[in-house]
Amino acid sequence: MRSTARHTPTDILKTAEVWLKAGKSVALATVIETWGSAPRPAGSHLVIDSDGNFEGSVSGGCVEGAVVTEALEVIETQKATTLEFGVADETAWQVGLSCGGRIKVYVEPVV
Amino acid sequence: MELSLLARLNDLTERRRAAIVVTNLSDNTQHLIERTADFSSHPLAQEFEQRFLSGKSGTVETEKGPVFLTVSVPPPRLVIIGAVHISQALVPMAEIAGLSVTVIDPRTAFATEDRFAGSVLKADWPEEALKDTPLDAFTAVAAVTHDPKIDDYPLLAALEANCFYVGALGSRKTHAKRLERLQKAGADPTRFSRLDAPIGLDIGAASPEEIAVAVLGSVIKAMRKPEADA
Numbered sequence: 453m454r455s456t457a458r459h460t461p462t463d464i465l466k467t468a469e470v471w472l473k474a475g476k477s478v479a480l481a482t483v484i485e486t487w488g489s490a491p492r493p494a495g496s497h498l499v500i501d502s503d504g505n506f507e508g509s510v511s512g513g514c515v516e517g518a519v520v521t522e523a524l525e526v527i528e529t530q531k532a533t534t535l536e537f538g539v540a541d542e543t544a545w546q547v548g549l550s551c552g553g554r555i556k557v558y559v560e561p562v563v
Numbered sequence: 564m565e566l567s568l569l570a571r572l573n574d575l576t577e578r579r580r581a582a583i584v585v586t587n588l589s590d591n592t593q594h595l596i597e598r599t600a601d602f603s604s605h606p607l608a609q610e611f612e613q614r615f616l617s618g619k620s621g622t623v624e625t626e627k628g629p630v631f632l633t634v635s636v637p638p639p640r641l642v643i644i645g646a647v648h649i650s651q652a653l654v655p656m657a658e659i660a661g662l663s664v665t666v667i668d669p670r671t672a673f674a675t676e677d678r679f680a681g682s683v684l685k686a687d688w689p690e691e692a693l694k695d696t697p698l699d700a701f702t703a704v705a706a707v708t709h710d711p712k713i714d715d716y717p718l719l720a721a722l723e724a725n726c727f728y729v730g731a732l733g734s735r736k737t738h739a740k741r742l743e744r745l746q747k748a749g750a751d752p753t754r755f756s757r758l759d760a761p762i763g764l765d766i767g768a769a770s771p772e773e774i775a776v777a778v779l780g781s782v783i784k785a786m787r788k789p790e791a792d793a
Contacts, residue, residue, distance in 0.1 A: 462576045462635060469569050480564055484588070484631045485622050495620025495633055532591045556622075558588065558631060562564045 464508035477502035479523035490553035532560035589628035645708035646673035652775035703728035728785035730759035
């Protein structure tokens with residue numbers, strides 16, 4: 453493939469395996485439900501390590517920051533959690549989807 | 564997710580095998596379903612079948628609570644038989660559309676790096692070139708050489724492998740003769756309706772570039788609306 457190739461969900465899962473085998477603590481975030489015009493479909497992944505490095509996406513960049521923060525917590529507690537994002541009010545620009553959609557994201561430790 | 568499950572999933576992906584990770588969202592347990600395994604006794608068997616076809620991940624409600632299915636199917640591939648003028652236009656367009664593309668042509672005058680810069684070009688007979696990367700259900704095949712010596716084998720192999728798209732260039736007359744040859748070679752005639760010939764969407768394409776657009780349209784239609792296949 454040429455450089456136009458995007459990071460596919462399978463690339464992200466490979467990254468998760470490589471990071472884990474390199475001794476990093478890793479969490480995996482997955483879009484599990486979408487409503488309205490959500491930017492990334494169910495099954496999209498974001499992989500996060502304990503230093504806050506990440507690959508992939510669960511939205512168009514709108515909520516990744518919040519997901520990474522939650523993922524650090526998940527790595528700490530080793531407990532999976534489900535997050536929900538949507539547009540509620542003006543503050544949505546900070547941790548929400550400007551497109552007007554809603555998404556549910558499952559964040560789990562990879563061990 | 565446990566490393567052992569993740570590693571198994573990645574290994575399957577590398578070998579272009581489809582699989583589904585089943586995550587119980589209530590108790591966070593997970594297991595892996597391989598497409599080639601016998602999962603008929605699983606309560607979600609029917610759901611798995613549909614998901615393997617659509618390639619779509621999603622949440623389903625079960626007696627044990629909500630379950631998320633992460634569907635992993637191989638990225639779609641397009642194998643073009645013939646390093647011809649149509650292919651020169653089809654390669655970049657198909658790559659932009661997200662397909663990984665292979666061009667196969669044993670005629671070294673056609674299969675040159677100059678004509679196909681950057682694409683995966685195999686200057687060999689399809690019989691040989693397809694040995695390393697066999698055709699599968701996530702591969703589209705477009706045979707555009709016009710030459711039975713080159714086109715017939717990959718068409719047979721594509722029908723056999725249940726490729727999601729199989730197209731062949733040539734007029735209706737040419738195609739009728741082709742079907743006779745394929746049947747003699749042992750192809751199952753009930754599968755002939757899956758052959759897209761004359762190749763491509765019927766948009767009146769005239770130039771090689773326009774035919775490439777028509778072919779790509781057909782490939783995308785077969786991928787996104789498989790139920791619309793005649």
